[in-house]
Amino acid sequence: MARMIFVNLPVTDLPKAMAFYTALGFTNNPQFSDDAGACMVWSEAIYVMILTHAKWKTFTKRPIPDPGSSEVSLALTCEARDEVNRLVEAGAASGGTADVNPPEDHGFMYQRTVADPDGHIWEPFWMDPAAIPPSA
Secondary structure (H helix, E strand, C coil): CCCCEEEEEEECCCHHHHHHHHCCCEEEEEEEECCEEEEECCCCEEEEEEEHHHHHHCCHHHHHCCCCCCCCCCEECCCCCHHHHHHHHHHCCCCEEEEECEEECCEEEEEEEEEECCCCCCEEEEEEEHHHHCCC
């Protein structure tokens, strides 16, 4: 079996969160979705499980972080700079917040951030490994 990653995130408003992830290009897998959570698919290997707070609390007794905290930053590769911009703008138009951290342009790498409606940070980025400057 190929290795996969399932990122599990607590959300306050499941339909709003689903709209945000759909706007970024995720698709919903209804086989693993119900009224307490949704499986949002980025690729054959990357899945995001967005779970209501009630469902989340069945997995752990640890507190749900405040939306303004910095629990994790999730980076998504993009094929071009334009795709980075498109994802951030689509996320912001669907309830997210664009450029929570300042955009970074290193020439060979470009990234921006968008927070989902619950404050989870996503970093779409583009990189051209052939253009990375040699180490000094």
